[in-house]
Amino acid sequence: MKPNNKLLYVHKQSNHPPTLLNSIPTNINKRLSSIASNQDVFNETIKPYQEAINDSGHDHQLTFQPKTENSKKRKRKRNITWYKPPWNANLKTNIGRKFLNAVNKCFPKNVEELSSNVGL
Secondary structure (H helix, E strand, O other): OOOOOOOOOOOOOOOOOHHHHHHHHHHHHHHHHHHOOOHHHHHHHOHHHHHHHHHOOOOOOOOOOOOOOOOOOOOOOOOOOOOOOOOOOOOOOOHHHHHHHHHHHHOOOOHHHHHHHHOO
16 A cells, blocks of 8 residues: 555445445455465554445455465356346336346247237
8 A cells, every 4th residue: 555545435425226235345455365474464554444444434344364275266157148227226117027028028938929929
């Protein structure tokens, strides 16, 4: 960390998806644990990070988690098209469901339904 760097994280009350807000402190904890060689080094470096987490409204306490050697990530290839609508906490309409219903109506799984919907 540079000497005059001020750490800022997204505030807990901001208009972001809840999963993103909840994962911020745990991801910071994982990153600091992975770059620290031991618990003493970790404890020496966490003070500004803990203050920044507390200032942003999160109530997570940073703790050292030693590295595990047997953690391998599986890589799976999938042919999936994702639709991720923009996030807004003030939105009351389930736009994702409406979009998927429109896709199912316009692109049914079998061809017979498609020809009856289009009028062929």
